[in-house]
Amino acid sequence: xxxxxxxxxxxxxxxxxxxxxxxxxxxxxxxxxxxxxxxxxxxxxxxxxxxxxxxxxxxxxxxxxxxxxxxxxxxxxxxxxxxxxxxxxxxxxxxxxxxxxxxxxxxxxxxxxxxxxxxxxxxxxxxxxxxxxxxxxxxxxxxxxxxxxxxxxxxxxxxxxxxxxxxxxxxxxxxxxxxxxxxxxxxxxxxxxxxxxxxxxxxxxxxxxxxxxxxxxxxxxxxxxxxxxxxxxxxxxxxxxxxxxxxxxxxxxxxxxxxxxxxxxxxxxxxxxxxxxxxxxxxxxxxxxxxxxxxxxxxxxxxxxxxxxxxxxxxxxxxxxxxxxxxxxxxxxxxxxxxxxxxxxxxxxxxxxxxxxxxxxxxxxxxxxxxxxxxxxxxxxxxxxxxxx
Amino acid sequence: xxxxxxxxxxxxxxxxxxxxxxxxxxxxxxxxxxxxxxxxxxxxxxxxxxxxxxxxxxxxxxxxxxxxxxxxxxxxxxxxxxxxxxxxxxxxxxxxxxxxxxxxxxxxxxxxxxxxxxxxxxxxxxxxxxxxxxxxxxxxxxxxxxxxxxxxxxxxxxxxxxxxxxxxxxxxxxxxxxxxxxxxxxxxxxxxxxxxxxxxxxxxxxxxxxxxxxxxxxxxxxxxxxxxxxxxxxxxxxxxxxxxxxxxxxxxxxxxxxxxxxxxxxxxxxxxxxxxxxxxxxxxxxxxxxxxxxxxxxxxxxxxxxxxxxxxxxxxxxxxxxxxxxxxxxxxxxxxxxxxxxxxxxxxxxxxxxxxxxxxxxxxxxxxxxxxxxx
Amino acid sequence: xxxxxxxxxxxxxxxxxxxxxxxxxxxxxxxxxxxxxxxxxxxxxxxxxxxxxxxxxxxxxxxxxxxxxxxxxxxxxxxxxxxxxxxxxxxxxxxxxxxxxxxxxxxxxxxxxxxxxxxxxxxxxxxxxxxxxxxxxxxxxxxxxxxxxxxxxxxxxxxxxxxxxxxxxxxxxxxxxxxxxxxxxxxxxxxxxxxxxxxxxxxxxxxxxx
Numbered sequence: 001x002x003x004x005x006x007x008x009x010x011x012x013x014x015x016x017x018x019x020x021x022x023x024x025x026x027x028x029x030x031x032x033x034x035x036x037x038x039x040x041x042x043x044x045x046x047x048x049x050x051x052x053x054x055x056x057x058x059x060x061x062x063x064x065x066x067x068x069x070x071x072x073x074x075x076x077x078x079x080x081x082x083x084x085x086x087x088x089x090x091x092x093x094x095x096x097x098x099x100x101x102x103x104x105x106x107x108x109x110x111x112x113x114x115x116x117x118x119x120x121x122x123x124x125x126x127x128x129x130x131x132x133x134x135x136x137x138x139x140x141x142x143x144x145x146x147x148x149x150x151x152x153x154x155x156x157x158x159x160x161x162x163x164x165x166x167x168x169x170x171x172x173x174x175x176x177x178x179x180x181x182x183x184x185x186x187x188x189x190x191x192x193x194x195x196x197x198x199x200x201x202x203x204x205x206x207x208x209x210x211x212x213x214x215x216x217x218x219x220x221x222x223x224x225x226x227x228x229x230x231x232x233x234x235x236x237x238x239x240x241x242x243x244x245x246x247x248x249x250x251x252x253x254x255x256x257x258x259x260x261x262x263x264x265x266x267x268x269x270x271x272x273x274x275x276x277x278x279x280x281x282x283x284x285x286x287x288x289x290x291x292x293x294x295x296x297x298x299x300x301x302x303x304x305x306x307x308x309x310x311x312x313x314x315x316x317x318x319x320x321x322x323x324x325x326x327x328x329x330x331x332x333x334x335x336x337x338x339x340x341x342x343x344x345x346x347x348x349x350x351x352x353x354x355x356x357x358x359x360x361x362x363x364x365x366x367x368x369x370x371x372x373x374x375x376x377x378x379x380x381x382x383x384x385x386x387x388x389x
Numbered sequence: 390x391x392x393x394x395x396x397x398x399x400x401x402x403x404x405x406x407x408x409x410x411x412x413x414x415x416x417x418x419x420x421x422x423x424x425x426x427x428x429x430x431x432x433x434x435x436x437x438x439x440x441x442x443x444x445x446x447x448x449x450x451x452x453x454x455x456x457x458x459x460x461x462x463x464x465x466x467x468x469x470x471x472x473x474x475x476x477x478x479x480x481x482x483x484x485x486x487x488x489x490x491x492x493x494x495x496x497x498x499x500x501x502x503x504x505x506x507x508x509x510x511x512x513x514x515x516x517x518x519x520x521x522x523x524x525x526x527x528x529x530x531x532x533x534x535x536x537x538x539x540x541x542x543x544x545x546x547x548x549x550x551x552x553x554x555x556x557x558x559x560x561x562x563x564x565x566x567x568x569x570x571x572x573x574x575x576x577x578x579x580x581x582x583x584x585x586x587x588x589x590x591x592x593x594x595x596x597x598x599x600x601x602x603x604x605x606x607x608x609x610x611x612x613x614x615x616x617x618x619x620x621x622x623x624x625x626x627x628x629x630x631x632x633x634x635x636x637x638x639x640x641x642x643x644x645x646x647x648x649x650x651x652x653x654x655x656x657x658x659x660x661x662x663x664x665x666x667x668x669x670x671x672x673x674x675x676x677x678x679x680x681x682x683x684x685x686x687x688x689x690x691x692x693x694x695x696x697x698x699x700x701x702x703x704x705x706x707x708x709x710x711x712x713x714x715x716x717x718x719x720x721x722x723x724x725x726x727x728x729x730x731x732x733x734x735x736x737x738x739x740x741x742x743x744x745x746x747x748x749x750x751x752x753x754x755x756x757x758x759x760x761x762x763x764x
Numbered sequence: 765x766x767x768x769x770x771x772x773x774x775x776x777x778x779x780x781x782x783x784x785x786x787x788x789x790x791x792x793x794x795x796x797x798x799x800x801x802x803x804x805x806x807x808x809x810x811x812x813x814x815x816x817x818x819x820x821x822x823x824x825x826x827x828x829x830x831x832x833x834x835x836x837x838x839x840x841x842x843x844x845x846x847x848x849x850x851x852x853x854x855x856x857x858x859x860x861x862x863x864x865x866x867x868x869x870x871x872x873x874x875x876x877x878x879x880x881x882x883x884x885x886x887x888x889x890x891x892x893x894x895x896x897x898x899x900x901x902x903x904x905x906x907x908x909x910x911x912x913x914x915x916x917x918x919x920x921x922x923x924x925x926x927x928x929x930x931x932x933x934x935x936x937x938x939x940x941x942x943x944x945x946x947x948x949x950x951x952x953x954x955x956x957x958x959x960x961x962x963x964x965x966x967x968x969x970x971x972x973x974x
Contacts, residue, residue: 048790050522053798146401150423150745222516223588232514232746234408306582306786307779308589309516311746312423322772366784373788376578381530381571382564382817450847453899519786526795533819539900540826540913546899554904558822582785587774688841688905 027104035255036066038297042254045298046305070247078243081144088142093241093248095135100252102128103259108182110272110285121182122174125263126167129218132256133159136227136237139249143240151236154312155227159218161319166214168327172207172334173197173267186271196270199355200348203334208268210327215263217315219256222304226312261296265289269296398426401745405434409514409749412759416736416748425748428740430733436763443723448474448690449550451720456544458725459761461506464499464535465703467548468492472629473699473710474550477692483684488552489631490677494565495538495547497666497673501572502531503704504612504659504666511656511753512583515592520583527575530568537561550690552683562674569667576663584660593653594646597739597751604650607735610728611706612662613755616642616655623702635672637665652754659756662704691716705729705756729755729762793817805915826898826913829891831931835863835871835910838884842902842911850895851902851911856944858885863908873907880908885940886932893919894927 006015040055040062047054056062080089105128106121108114118124133156140152174180176197177188189197198208217224228236238249265271272289274281310318341347399422404415413434419427439458443451455470456463475481509524532542538557539547547554583589599609604617614621622639624632640661642654692714700709706728713722732755740748795816803809803820810820838855863871863880871880903912921927932940 045790046519048794049786050519051526051789051792051795052522053794053796146399153422225516226746232409232749302783302786303779305519306782307517308512308583308586308592309746310588311592311744313744314588314591321768366780369781369784370788373578373785374791376574377788377792379571379574380817381568382533382819383567446847447845450845450901453847453897453901456899519789523789529795529818536825537819537822540822540824541898541900544897544899546901554900555824558824578785582782586778586782587771588779688845 028101031101031104031255031258032251034258035251035253036070038254038257039069039250040066041297042257042301042304045301049302049305073247073250074244076243076246078245079240081240083144084240085142085144088138089240090245092135092138092142093245093252095138096132096252097135097248099129099131099135100255100259102131103263106182107259107262108186108266108271108289110282110287110289111186111274114183117181117183120180122170122180122185122267125182126163126170129256129259130159130163132218132252135252139241140227140237143237145240147233147235148237148239151227151233151239154233155220155237157312158220158224158226158315161316162214162217162224162323165210165319165323165327166218168324169207169210169214169330170267171327171331172204175331175334175338176200176204182266186266186273189270189273191270191273191275193270193359194349194352194356195273196268198268199352199359201334201337201351202355203330203337204268205355206326207330207334210323210330211268212264214319214323215260216300216303217319219260219300220253221257221260221300223307223309224315225304225309226315257297257300258293260300261293264296265292396421403745403748404431409752410759411510414733414752414757414759414762418745418748420745423744423746425740425743425745428737428748430736432730432733433763435759437760439764440723440725443720445719447718448692448720451723452549453544453546456546457760458764459703459705459708459727459758460543461758461761462496462499462503462704463543463545464496464548465503465701466708467545468496468630469699469701469703469708469710471548471550472701473697473712474690474692476699477695477697477712477714478550478690479693480551480684480686484552485681485684486631486678487556487680488682488684490673491538491553491557491682492548493630493632493635494670494673494677495535495545495553497670498531498534498565499545500704501663501666502528504663505531505576507704507753507756508584508656508659511750511756512589514749514753515589517583517586517589520579523575523579523582527572527579530572534561534565534568537564549683549686551686552681554683556682562677565670566674569670573664573667576660580660584657590646590653592746593656593750593754594651595648596652596747597743597754598648599650599735599739601650603735603738607738608731609706609735610731611702611704612658613655613706613728613732615639616658616754617650618642618644618654623700623707627700629699629701631673634676635669637669637672640665652750655754655756689718691718700726703728705732705758705761725764727761727764729757729759732757733762821915823915824913825915825917826900826903827915827917828893828913828919829896829902829911829929830914830916831889831891832910832912833886833889833931833936835880835908836886836889837863837880837882837908837910838886839907841905841907845901845905847899847901848895848897850892852888852890852892853886854888855884855886856940857883858940858944858947871908874909875907885944887937887940889931891929891931892927893929894924 006012010018043065044054044062054062055065058065058068080086103125106114106118106124136155136159137152140148140155143149173185177185179185179188185197189195193199198204220227228238233239238246241249266289269292272285274285274288278284398419401418401420402415403418404410405413410416415431415434417429417431418425437457439454442454446454452467452470455466458466475484505524505528509521513521535545535547536542538561539545539554599613599617601617601619604614604619609617618641620639620641623629625639640658642649642658644651644654645657646653694714694716696711696713698709698711700707708728709726711724711726712720715721736751736755740751743751793816795818797804797810797814797816797818802814803812805821807820810818838853840853840855843851843853861882863882865871872878873880898913900913906912919927
C-alpha cells in the first residue's frame with residue numbers, strides 16, 4: 001500500500017502514516033461489523049434454543065437488527081451519574097475497546113494473513129487482553145453505584161485469577177510448536193484434524209479444555225458472567241452506562257467473543273491450514289479459518305444459553321483448585337510425553353489419531369442424545385387428533 | 390503506622406426494581422463485600438388493599454379479585470375463596486360431583502403452571518435463561534387449556550360459589566390427557582437440562598438450610614415446609630373437595646444434594662409435586678362423572694351471620710381465607726393468609742452470612758410472589 | 765479425593781446432557797406466533813400460517829364487551845353484578861314488547877325460561893373498557909344474553925375518554941325520550957280520560973239516584 005501511495009505523489013513518511021491509518025480504520029470497521037453481527041447471531045441462536053424465533057423483523061430475517069440497535073444506542077443520551085468520577089467514567093470503555101482491538105495486530109486471519117507476526121505474538125495477545133480488566137474495574141469504581149462496584153471487583157478478581165490457568169495451559173502448545181509467534185504455532189499444525197494441536201497428545205486435550213474454560217471466564221461469558229450477572233448485580237459494571245459508551249462496552253464484549261474464537265482456532269484447531277495442493281489460496285485459507293472460528297463461537301454461545309452461573313467462591317475454587325493443578329499436570333505431562341516419544345514420531349501420530357477417534361466417539365454419543373431429545377420434544381400436544389372428545 | 394483504614398458495612402438497596410426480585414420486593418442489605426451481614430425485607434410495594442375492597446363488593450363480586458391475589462395460580466385462589474363461602478353458607482354437600490372434579494382438574498393444572506414458573510424463575514436467577522423459557526413454553530399449553538375452559542388466560546374467574554361457571558368444552562379432557570403425556574416427558578427433559586446440572590446443584594445445595602424445627606417456628610407452609618422434611622399437606626391431612634378419593638404422594642425434602650431443608654430440597658419438592666399433580670389429573674380424567682356443574686345459588690347471596698376459616702393447598706402453600714359475615718350482601722371482614730408472607734419472614738434469618746448470589750437463590754427457592762405477599 | 769474427581773465427572777456429564785437438549789431444541793418446532801401476520805382468532809385460522817402447537821382463541825374468549833340493545837331489557841342486573849362499577853345504565857319507561865331474535869323466535873329469559881319482556885328502554889349504556897377487568901360476571905348475570913364478550917381484544921385509542929364504549933347514540937336516546945314522553949302523554953291522557961269518565965259516570969249515577 002505504501003508503494004501505491006508513493007506512486008501518487010506522497011513522500012514516504014506521509015505514505016507510511018496514511019497507509020497505517022487506512023489499515024487501522026479497515027480493521028476497526030471489520031471488528032465493529034463482526035461485533036455487531038455477533039450480537040444478532042447470538043440472539044437468533046438463543047431464540048432457536050428456546051423455541052423462539054429471535055429478532056426477525058429488521059431486514060431479511062432480522063439481518064439489520066444490529067444496525068438498528070447500534071443507531072439507537074448512539075442516539076441515546078449519554079448520562080453520567082452524579083457523584084461519578086467523570087474522567088475515569090469517560091475513559092473506562094476505551095480501555096476495554098483497546099484491550100480487545102489491540103489483539104488485531106497479531107490476529108492471524110489465515111495462513112500468511114497477519115498484520116504483524118511478532119515473535120512474542122501469543123505473549124502479546126495475553127497481555128493486551130489484560131487491559132480489559134482495567135476498563136471494567138474503572139467502570140465499576142467510577143460509576144458511584146454499589147452494584148457496579150461489586151461487578152467491577154468481581155471482574156478484577158475473576159480475570160486476574162483466570163489469566164494464570166490460561167497462561168499455564170497455553171504453555172503446552174508452545175512446548176509442542178517451540179515458538180510464541182502466532183504464525184509459527186499455526187504452521188506447526190496440519191490441515192487434518194489429527195494434525196491439530198488439540199489432538200496431538202492427551203495432555204494437549206487437557207490443556208485445550210482448561211484453556212477453553214479459562215478463556216470463557218476471561219471473556220465474561222456464562223457460566224462465568226459474574227461481573228455483569230443480571231439477576232444478581234442488575235447489570236454489573238455497565239449499569240450506569242448509556243448511549244455510545246454503553247455501545248462501546250457492548251461491542252468490545254462481542255468482539256471479545258470473536259477474539260476468543262480466533263485464538264482458540266489458531267492455537268488449537270489448526271488455524272487456516274490448507275491441504276498441500278491448495279497451498280497459496282489465501283482467500284480459501286481465510287474462509288477455513290473463519291469457519292472454524294464460527295464453530296467455536298457457536299459452542300460458546302451454546303454454552304451460554306445452556307448453563308447456569310457459578311457463585312463467586314465456586315468460581316475461585318474452580319480456578320485455583322481445578323484448572324490450575326490441571327494446567328500444571330498438562331504442562332509437566334506434555335514435557336514428559338515429548339521426552340518419551342521424541343524419537344518415535346509414529347507413536348505420536350497413532351496417539352493423535354486415537355485422540356481424534358475418541359472425539360468422534362463423543363460426537364456420536366452426543367448425536368444419539370440429541371436424537372432422543374428431539375423425539376421427546378416432538379411428542380404431540382394440541383394435535384388435531386385430540387379435538388374429538 | 391497503625392492502620393488508618395476503617396472498614397464499614399456496605400448498605401445496598403436491592404429492589405424494588407431489581408431483576409431477581411420478581412415483581413416489587415425490596416431488601417435492604419448490609420454487606421461485608423459480597424457477604425450479607427444483615428438482610429431486611431421490605432414488603433408492601435404491591436399492596437392493593439384487596440382485603441378492604443372485599444368489604445364493599447358482593448360475595449360473588451369478590452371472586453375476580455381473588456384472581457389478583459395470586460395471579461400465578463388464580464384458580465387455586467378462586468377455589469379457596471369459593472369453598473370458604475360455601476362452608477359459611479353450609480352448602481358444601483350441595484356442590485355437584487362433576488363440578489368438584491372440574492375444580493380439582495383446573496386447580497391442579499394451575500398448580501403445575503405455577504410450579505413451572507417458580508422453578509423456571511429460580512433457574513433464571515441462577516443465570517440459566519433457556520430452562521425458564523422452556524418452562525414458559527409448556528405453561529403456555531396449560532394457559533391454552535384453561536383459556537379453552539373459561540375464556541381467559543391468567544385471571545380465570547372460572548370457579549364460582551356453587552360450582553364452576555360453565556361446563557368444560559368437549560375437547561378439553563382429551564386435550565388435557567394429550568398434554569399430560571407430552572408434559573410428563575418434557576418436564577423430565579427440562580430437569581435434565583437444569584435441575585440435575587452440577588453447577589446448579591452446587592449453587593442450591595447446602596444454601597440457606599431451614600431445619601424442620603425452624604420451619605415450624607417460622608410457620609412455613611406448602612413446599613417450603615415440605616422441603617424441610619415435614620410431611621404436611623392440606624390436601625392429604627385435611628382433605629377438601631374430592632382429594633380424599635384420589636391417590637397421590639406428598640414429596641418431602643430428604644437432603645438430596647446435601648443438607649435437609651436446603652434450597653435444592655425446596656426446589657426438588659416442587660419438581661416432584663408437578664409429577665404428583667400429573668398423577669392427580671390423570672385420575673380425575675378417568676373418574677369424572679357426568680352431570681350438573683353448578684348448584685343453584687341465588688343471584689344475591691347473604692350468608693348467615695358467623696365466621697369461617699378455610700384452608701386449601703395452593704402452590705405457595707396453605708392459603709387460608711377468613712370470612713366474617715353479618716348476614717349482609719358483602720363480607721364484613723375478610724382476611725387472606727398466604728404462603729409467601731411466611732416465606733418472606735424467614736429470609737432475614739437464613740440470609741445471614743451468605744453471598745448476595747445466594748440471596749437470589751433463596752428468593753427463588755422460597756417462590757415468593759409479590760402480589761400474594763402484599764395483597 | 766473421590767469427591768474431587770466425582771465433581772469433575774458430574775460437571776462434564778451434566779453439562780453434556782444439558783447441551784444436547786438445548787441443541788436438540790434448535791431443530792424442533794418454534795412456538796412463536798407472529799401475531800399480526802397470523803390470524804389468531806380461532807383454531808382454524810391460526811393453523812393457516814402457523815406451524816407451532818399453540819391454540820387460537822377459543823369461542824368463549826372474554827374480550828371487549830358488546831351489547832345487543834334489541835335484546836336488552838334494561839334490567840340493570842349487569843350493572844349490579846359488576847364488581848368495579850364499569851357499567852352505567854339509565855333507562856326510561858317505554859313500550860311493552862316481547863323480545864324476539866332475528867328469525868322471529870321468542871327470546872327466553874335465561875333463568876326463568878319465560879318469554880323475555882321489554883318494558884323499559886335504555887337511554888344510556890356506557891361500558892368503561894379501561895376499567896373493565898373482563899371477569900365475565902355481567903355476561904353470566906344477563907337474563908337475555910344481551911351483554912356478552914366478543915373475541916375482540918385490540919383496543920388502541922388516543923384518550924381514555926374514547927375507551928368508554930357508548931352503546932346508545934344521542935339520536936336513539938332522543939327518539940327513545942320522545943317516544944317515552946309520548947307514552948307518558950298518552951298514559952296521562954288515558955288517565956285523564958279515565959278519570960273524566962269515572963267522574964261522568966259518578967255524576968250520572970248521582971243523577972240517576974236523584
